[in-house]
Amino acid sequence: MSDRLQKFRTERQRLNERVLATATTTTKRFFNLDTNCYKDGALPARTKEIAGLSASLVLRCDDCIAYHIIRCVELGVSEAEIVEIFDIGLIVGGSIVIPHLRRGRDILDELLAE
Amino acid sequence: MSDRLQKFRTERQRLNERVLATATTTTKRFFNLDTNCYKDGALPARTKEIAGLSASLVLRCDDCIAYHIIRCVELGVSEAEIVEIFDIGLIVGGSIVIPHLRRGRDILDELLAE
Amino acid sequence: MSDRLQKFRTERQRLNERVLATATTTTKRFFNLDTNCYKDGALPARTKEIAGLSASLVLRCDDCIAYHIIRCVELGVSEAEIVEIFDIGLIVGGSIVIPHLRRGRDILDELLAE
Amino acid sequence: MSDRLQKFRTERQRLNERVLATATTTTKRFFNLDTNCYKDGALPARTKEIAGLSASLVLRCDDCIAYHIIRCVELGVSEAEIVEIFDIGLIVGGSIVIPHLRRGRDILDELLAE
Amino acid sequence: MSDRLQKFRTERQRLNERVLATATTTTKRFFNLDTNCYKDGALPARTKEIAGLSASLVLRCDDCIAYHIIRCVELGVSEAEIVEIFDIGLIVGGSIVIPHLRRGRDILDELLAE
């Protein structure tokens, strides 16, 4: 098992602090919107995180995939459910998604082992 | 109101028939996988269509957005829920998604008017 | 000359009204941020619209390209300057940008003829 | 059958003339490179057009797909071969490629009917 | 010379095993289609790998580029031919492809040194 999860968490926290310490009001407000749009509303937070994971997979962003897998696990999305979102990301986005699926699987394995 | 919905349905059906009539086994099997991955499983079909809509928004594909909005409405996803998926697509994908949001709204208006 | 510019303006206005009339607070706030980030700040609005045009070209979004060309012309960016932004979009984004360059040129021709 | 092929040819020629009449040296030189890189070299032109078609499919650019299908047919690439390139575009790029596959099929049908 | 090639091979094998050990039928079937679509058919496997490399370059996926370079070399595609596919990837995809071209060159150098 790699230390992919720990590296992601450390770097994300260190650099988010720098970004926000130096950001304009526009960027700060965008970060607020980004947090708010995944909260319970007409749709539950859980479904929104699933939608966020699906979007991150097809855009092939490792950090975003890691983040939404972490949030899905926190909100009780099961491994069987996450694996079905991997299916959708793969079918919509094609084989180009596979390297990100591999790294997403690695993050999920580390999370489940915690 | 435009006739965007009708044009989409007609062209999609006409050309899907041509694609499948001339396709290899690989393409035919892919079309089957594409259908199957949105069926009820660990996650209900409804949640999977929401994930498909979110992925289509950030990849900025008008036809895919139209298709998943139609499927969401068929499966009972409410307008309030769809509008929250629009939020996620917009926040994840940025202002470049807005033209597709406009055309997705148009499709949704036509569907709700039917 | 086509009527590309008029079609863009009409559809954009009609559908933006529908989007905003039905949108959540998240989407409305995002639209505000989108407007605000192009205003005079450390960088003048003119330079920001140039940056917006460059981003739109490489993301290959016809409507966004049309919008930023219109804004550039309104803010006094000259044709010679716009054509150099076309260069940057083309070199960064490659030949896949060419169809969008063609349609952007068409919009620019219509604007200059007004 | 639609008139997709004719519309593509007319608009492409009209606007390429405008782009080149108003372009900088950078853009003109890029257009030359774009033409030259598909000529016979270590690889035959035919294989290069196949590579260009595959790239256009996964980047989901209808005009580029149309252009490379036309060039493939001119260079004697058979329908059976083109359909296998469609497979590769679909598998690499995923279901998001399907709307472009449909329109590419339409162009190919019109070309074969000529 | 870096150890990019070895790292790619080790991680790819380790994580593909995990993905397949935990995957749904959909993902397993997709992996089969992905393998099959590069086999000899109307087009020889060699040409299909060239098309796969071209698609991977413009989608800017380092792992996919590495994989298709390895397969091209295994199937006897010469360095001169691979370099011409790099041209097509660069011209179609633009300067944004250059960092991936650099890393692809590194992989190719390591392969040729083996």
Next chain:
Amino acid sequence: MSDRLQKFRTERQRLNERVLATATTTTKRFFNLDTNCYKDGALPARTKEIAGLSASLVLRCDDCIAYHIIRCVELGVSEAEIVEIFDIGLIVGGSIVIPHLRRGRDILDELLAE
């Protein structure tokens, strides 16, 4: 502080030399165009680098973002101005740009510390 900047410079130089030593005329000419299109013209080099940074942010290419931040700093673009380009990249490209914004901020911090 990481050593992101130094790693980028070393790897970029080593591999650019390999790419150019083995490249075709097409690739060499493209590299020339890529250099030339950022030179003073109707628009000053400074504005062109801003446009290049904006394009790199929305295409989510870490190396390209690093390169254009370095060039912006060399040409006297202030931190306040760069942060406003980060805004535009974020608003146009959405939350998927955030991981690249984090790494761009890291590069900028290292540059300002030099």
